C-alpha cells in the first residue's frame with residue numbers, strides 16, 4: 006500500500022508538472038537569466054526529489070518485515086557518507102554559482118540607465134521622471150502636501166522640470182535600461198510587475214532601487230507585493246511599454262513640477278482675490294443693512 | 296557503538312532518591328498545579344492543540360475566501376488579513392513551538408535520559424501557566440475594539456501600528472504582550488530542558504548515547520533561548536513606538552495625508568530583529584521533528600539509525616548555521632543588496648547537512664526489516680513533504696531566484712510543506728508512537744490508516760499546486776485577486792479545488808480526535824514496550840510511568856539507543872539499560 010502511495014506521489018508530481026497549464030507568465034524584460042537559473046534549479050532538485058522517493062519505495066518493497074529476518078547491523082559507512090556529502094556539495098554549488106553570477110548583474114546598474122521614481126502610499130502609485138536635465142529634484146517627506154504630493158524641494162532647480170504622473174499609468178520606452186528608484190510615504194510597499202521578474206520593497210525613510218530593461222511592448226499590471234494594510238490587494242496600476250516615438254508623445258503631454266506649482270499659485274491668487282472681493286462685498290452688505 | 300564502557304560495568308546502580316514531591320497530596324497538585332514534567336507536557340500539548348484548532352478554523356475561512364471570492368459576506372478584507380496573521384502566528388509559535396518543546400520536550404527528555412523529572416520542577420510548572428496566560432492574552436485580542444492585528448505574522452512596522460491596518464490599536468499591543476509572555480514562559484521551560492539534559496542524565500548516558508529525539512529537542516531549545524530574545528526586544532520596542540510614540544522603527548511618515556510625530560527610526564531594523572529570531576524559529580520546529588522522526592524510523596524499521604554521529608553533528612551544525620542566514624527573508628526588503636551574496640551562500644550551505652539527514656533516514660530503511668506501523672507511515676510521509684519543501688527552499692535561498700518568487704504563493708507553498716505539513720506529520724507519528732506509553736492503550740489502527748492517507752495525500756494535493764500559482768505571479772496575502780491580465784481562469788478553478796481538499800483534510804482530523812478519546816477507553820491494552828524499543832522511556836516499571844518516572848533505582852545505560860538487529864543478540868533489539876553479557880557481546884562488535 007505505502008509502496009503504491011509513494012510511487013503515486015512521485016509519478017503524480019511529475020505528471021502534474023508536465024500537464025500543468027500554470028507556469029511563468031511570459032517574460033517582458035532582460036531578466037531571462039533568472040528564469041534560466043530557476044529551470045536549472047528545477048532540474049537538479051527535481052531529480053533528487055524523485056530519486057529519494059523512489060529509493061524509499063524500493064526499500065519499502067524490498068525490506069518489508071519478515072519474521073525471523075534481522076536488519077543489517079552496520080552503524081556507519083564512512084565512504085558512502087563522504088561520497089554523498091561531496092556530491093551534494095557539488096550539486097549545491099552548481100546552483101549557487103550561476104545564481105550569484107546573475108545576482109551580480111542584478112545589483113550592477115548600467116551607467117546608461119535612466120532613473121525614474123515610483124512613489125507609493127496607501128493605496129496608490131505615482132511616478133516621477135527627470136526632465137530634460139536628466140536629474141530628479143531632491144525630495145523631503147515633510148514638504149508633502151496636497152499641492153506638492155511628491156514633496157519636491159521647490160528650491161532645487163533640478164526638480165523644476167520633473168515630470169509628475171499622478172493617477173495615471175506609467176509609460177516606459179522599449180529596450181532602454183531603467184533604474185527604478187522607490188519611495189514610500191507611509192508603510193512598506195513593493196513594486197512588482199510579474200512580466201519584469203524584478204521587484205523591491207519600498208521603505209519609508211529610505212530610497213531603494215532595482216533595474217531592468219523592458220523588452221516587449223504591451224500593457225502590464227503593477228501590483229503591490231508587500232502587505233500594506235486593508236487596501237493592499239487593490240493597490241494597482243499599469244505600465245505601458247511602447248516604442249520611443251509613442252513614448253515621447255506621451256511624455257510631452259505630462260505635467261511638470263514647475264507647471265504644477267504655477268497652477269497652484271494661480272489658484273491661490275484667485276482664491277485670495279475671491280476672498281478679498283467677498284470680504285468687500287460683506288462690508289458693503291453690512292453697511293447697507295445699517 | 297554497542298561497545299560497553301568497562302568503567303560503567305563496575306558502577307553500582309544510580310540512586311537518585313525518591314522525594315516527597317513525587318507523591319502528590321491532592322488532586323490539585325497532581326493534575327492542575329502539577330510539578331511532574333509529564334503532566335505539564337500534557338497540559339502544554341492540550342493547550343497548544345486547542346489554540347491550534349482556532350488556527351485551523353481560520354485556515355478554512357481563508358481558503359473559502361480564496362476559493363470562492365465574493366461569496367461570503369462575513370469575510371471582509373480586514374477580516375482576511377486578521378485571519379492570516381492569527382493563523383500564521385498561532386501555528387508557528389503557539390502550536391508548533393509549544394507542542395514540540397513544552398509538550399514532547401517535557402514528556403520525553405527526563406524519561407529518555409533516565410532522570411526522575413526536570414531539574415527545576417517548580418519553574419517548569421510556572422512555565423506552563425505563563426504560556427497559558429500568553430494564549431489567553433492572544434485570544435483576548437479577538438474581542439477588543441478593532442479586533443486582532445492584521446499586520447501579517449511578521450508584524451512589520453510601520454504598518455503594524457498605523458491606522459490602515461486592522462487591529463493597529465489594541466490588537467497589535469495585545470499580540471506583542473502575548474509574545475513577550477510566551478517568551479518569558481518558554482525561557483523558564485527552556486532553561487529546564489537544557490539543564491536537565493546536561494546535568495541529570497543517568498549513569499552511562501553519555502551525550503553520544505542519547506536518542507536523537509533528545510538531541511533534536513535539546514539543540515532546538517538552545518536555539519530558542521538564543522533567538523527569542525531578539526523577538527522580545529523587538530516586541531518591547533514596537534510596543535513603545537505604539538504606546539509612547541517613540542521612534543525605534545518609525546521614520547518620518549505622512550500617513551493618509553497627515554504628518555506623524557515619529558522621526559528617524561528604521562523599519563528594516565525590525566525586520567533584522569524579527570528574522571534573527573524567525574529563521575532559527577524554523578529550526579526550533581524542525582530539529583525536534585528531525586530527532587523524533589529518526590527514532591520513529593529506527594524503531595519501526597528494526598534497524599539502527601544510519602550514521603548516528605553524522606546525524607548528531609548535522610543537528611548541531613544546522614543549529615549553528617541557522618543564526619547566520621536570517622536575511623534570506625529580506626532579499627527584496629531594500630537592505631544593502633550586497634548582503635545577498637553572503638546570505639545566499641550561507642543558506643545554500645545549510646542544504647548540505649540537511650541533505651545528509653535525509654540520506655541517513657532513507658539509508659536506515661535500506662537493508663532494514665520494516666514494520667509499516669502508523670508511526671512509520673507518518674515518518675515516510677514526513678520525508679516526502681520535507682524533501683519537497685526543502686528543495687523549494689533552494690529556490691528561495693538562491694537570492695536572484697527569490698526576486699520573482701518572494702511574496703508569491705510559491706513562498707506560501709514552500710513554508711507550509713517544510714514547516715507546516717512536515718512537522719505536523721511527525722507530531723501525528725509521535726502521538727501514534729507514544730500514546731501507548733502515555734495511556735497504556737494503543738490507538739485504533741483502522742481509524743489511524745484513514746487519518747494517515749487522507750492527511751498525507753490531501754495535504755500534498757493542497758500545497759503542491761500552490762507552487763505553480765506562485766510561478767504565475769499570484770501574490771500571497773491578497774484578500775482577492777480582482778482582475779489581472781496574467782492570471783488565467785483555470786487558476787480560479789484550481790483555487791476552488793484546493794479549498795475543497797483543504798476542507799476535507801480538516802474534517803478528517805475529527806477522526807483522529809475521536810480515535811484519541813475512543814482508544815483511551817476502548818483501545819487495545821498496550822502492555823510494556825509494545826514497539827520493542829530500546830530507549831529508556833519504555834523500560835519503566837509502571838505504564839504509564841508515575842511521577843519520579845522510574846522505580847526505586849534509576850536505570851543504568853550500557854549502550855547507544857539503536858541496538859536493533861545486533862548479531863548474536865537474543866532479540867532483534869537490546870534496550871539501553873540491558874547489561875552486556877561479559878565477553879561475547881564485545882566480540883560481536
Ligand code: HEM
Pocket residue numbers: 354355357358361379380382383384386387391446447448449707710711714715716719754757770771772773797800
Ligand atoms: C491544512 C492546513 C493549512 C491550510 C489549509 C493553511 C492555509 C493557509 C492560507 C490560505 C494562508 C494565507 C495565504 C495568503 O493569502 O498569504 C496561510 C498562511 C500561513 N500559514 Fe497556513 N495553512 C495550514 C496549516 C499551516 C501550518 C501547519 C502552519 C505552521 C507552520 C501554517 C503557517 C502559516 C503561516 C506562517 C502563514 C503566513 C501568514 C502570513 O502571511 O502572515 N499554516 N495558511
Ligand SMILES: [Cu+2]
Pocket residue numbers: 193194195229230231232233234236237238240
Ligand atoms: Cu501593499
Ligand SMILES: [Cu+2]
Pocket residue numbers: 573574577620621623624
Ligand atoms: Cu529562514
